[in-house]
Amino acid sequence: MPHHFSLKEYQNRVSRAQSALSEQGLDAILLFAPESHFWLTGYDTFGFALFQCMVLSKSGDIHLLTRRPDRLQAQLTSTLPVDHVHVWSEWQGADPLADLSRLLAELGMSDVKLGYESKTAGLTDYWGHQLRNTFPNLADYSDLISDLRRDKSDAEIAMHRTAAALSDDALDAALSATKVGAFEGDILAEMQGAVLRGGGDYAGNEFILGSGQRALLCRSASGRRHLSAQDQLTIEWSGAYARYHAAMMQTLIIGQASKQHRRMFAAANEALTACEAAICPGAPMGDVFQAHADTFDAHGFQHARLQACGYGMGAVFAPIWVDFPMFYEGNPQTMRENQVFFLHMILMDDITGEAMCLGHSVLCSQGGTERLSRHTPQLFEL
Numbered sequence: 446m447p448h449h450f451s452l453k454e455y456q457n458r459v460s461r462a463q464s465a466l467s468e469q470g471l472d473a474i475l476l477f478a479p480e481s482h483f484w485l486t487g488y489d490t491f492g493f494a495l496f497q498c499m500v501l502s503k504s505g506d507i508h509l510l511t512r513r514p515d516r517l518q519a520q521l522t523s524t525l526p527v528d529h530v531h532v533w534s535e536w537q538g539a540d541p542l543a544d545l546s547r548l549l550a551e552l553g554m555s556d557v558k559l560g561y562e563s564k565t566a567g568l569t570d571y572w573g574h575q576l577r578n579t580f581p582n583l584a585d586y587s588d589l590i591s592d593l594r595r596d597k598s599d600a601e602i603a604m605h606r607t608a609a610a611l612s613d614d615a616l617d618a619a620l621s622a623t624k625v626g627a628f629e630g631d632i633l634a635e636m637q638g639a640v641l642r643g644g645g646d647y648a649g650n651e652f653i654l655g656s657g658q659r660a661l662l663c664r665s666a667s668g669r670r671h672l673s674a675q676d677q678l679t680i681e682w683s684g685a686y687a688r689y690h691a692a693m694m695q696t697l698i699i700g701q702a703s704k705q706h707r708r709m710f711a712a713a714n715e716a717l718t719a720c721e722a723a724i725c726p727g728a729p730m731g732d733v734f735q736a737h738a739d740t741f742d743a744h745g746f747q748h749a750r751l752q753a754c755g756y757g758m759g760a761v762f763a764p765i766w767v768d769f770p771m772f773y774e775g776n777p778q779t780m781r782e783n784q785v786f787f788l789h790m791i792l793m794d795d796i797t798g799e800a801m802c803l804g805h806s807v808l809c810s811q812g813g814t815e816r817l818s819r820h821t822p823q824l825f826e827l
Contacts, residue, residue, distance in 0.1 A: 658798065
């Protein structure tokens, strides 16, 4: 049995998925997103990097077709019965689509209305072509399960709270390790160590850390340096617990903050507060982006801001911890109660060479936005 949630929790999820299939007139759906597998059954693996498929029927019956290394993985981490885990034949020239076709025939699904997921790293372009060639009548329902996952249960919110506490622990570790002459690799090690020592997992993507000129980057890059007596360090990270994330972002100043850094921090802090105020059930996500843009533009930082200011958080797998949708201009997607979002206020000014980023995860509720972090936004000078 899976150890993250109760069997009743998983049964409720499957029931909701059944209703969604019926509403769309589908007999079954072929699931390739590891997040869908995890949410429905607890199945936890990075084996999605190679071909595997979960079949969910409108009756609630679930079968998994995977490689042999993941047979025991499925038995030990998921709710799937032993005889519902199938292994596709692996040899030179093997065709897992032929095995999937045989499995569907055995399940009486050779001539039914099938949906599938394409918007996932769990289905490469190569296998997507093979899949559609084998089953030409497939209909793309990539958002069916992901939409259900947006509504977090109390048990899931508890996981996010634990992830947020781990993110706070990682920030504490970074603050302790960041000083003149510190090696970036040591700071990363302390941050990741704090999460793992707290019982957490590796996050869905690498922790992002860059100093000096690389503080203007919001992607990780290989190569580490030692911090100068006057420096800037941008970090973006997330605690992860049972795959649930609660990301944070911060620019740390080594030495004294410049006047520009202080102006940038004031704008970022104001924008973060404005975005939190714009988050409420039923409101469009575009409102949050507009609050971010209006604030930064009023401070004269239109040239340094980005075209998005955050996104959903959830139980996600590599290569990224983004759980769509995102906050961008004009996004009509409405927010829901008990959704968790990461808000990032990013200013990266390549004219002055200065950066200032501020962000944390929040819970959307009827009573107002709740910050999940115990840390309050501040300008750190170390």
